[in-house]
Amino acid sequence: MTENELSYKIIGSAIEVHRNLGVGLLENAYEIALAYELKQQGMNVRQQISLSLKYKEITIDNAYKIDLIVENKVIIEVKAVLELNPVFYAQVLTYLKLTDIKLGLLINFNSELIKYGIHRIVNKLINE
Structure with a gap:
C-alpha cells in the first residue's frame, strides 16, 4: 500500500475510535484503540518505539518515542489536547x-469533530 492508501485507512480507523470513545480520555486510550483498529485490518503496527539519536560522537538512548508506526511508512502522533501547539x-x-x-499524521482526539483534529505532515526531504 502507498502512504496515501494507508493514510485513508488510518483516518477511517481514527474516525471509528473517535465515534466510539468520544473526547476526554488520555492519549494512551486513543493510541491503544487506534492500534487495535489498524491491527484488525491486518496492518503491521508498532507502538511506543523508543529510538536513539546520534549527536556528534555520542549516542543518546531513548532520545524520542514515536506513538505508532504503520507498515513502516506512516508515523502517527496521538494527542488529546485542547489545541495543537506548533511544536507538535x-x-x-x-x-x-x-x-x-515520508508521511506523518498528527491526530488530536480531543476535537469535537475528528476531521478537524487530523493533520498530514510530509517529509519533503524524501524523494519519490
Missing part, C-alpha cells in the same frame, strides 16, 4: 526526518 507539528516532522519516513 515540528515534533512529527523531526520524527519523519530522523526515520526517513
Whole structure:
C-alpha cells in the first residue's frame, strides 16, 4: 500500500475510535484503540518505539518515542489536547526526518469533530 492508501485507512480507523470513545480520555486510550483498529485490518503496527539519536560522537538512548508506526511508512502522533501547539507539528516532522519516513499524521482526539483534529505532515526531504 502507498502512504496515501494507508493514510485513508488510518483516518477511517481514527474516525471509528473517535465515534466510539468520544473526547476526554488520555492519549494512551486513543493510541491503544487506534492500534487495535489498524491491527484488525491486518496492518503491521508498532507502538511506543523508543529510538536513539546520534549527536556528534555520542549516542543518546531513548532520545524520542514515536506513538505508532504503520507498515513502516506512516508515523502517527496521538494527542488529546485542547489545541495543537506548533511544536507538535515540528515534533512529527523531526520524527519523519530522523526515520526517513515520508508521511506523518498528527491526530488530536480531543476535537469535537475528528476531521478537524487530523493533520498530514510530509517529509519533503524524501524523494519519490
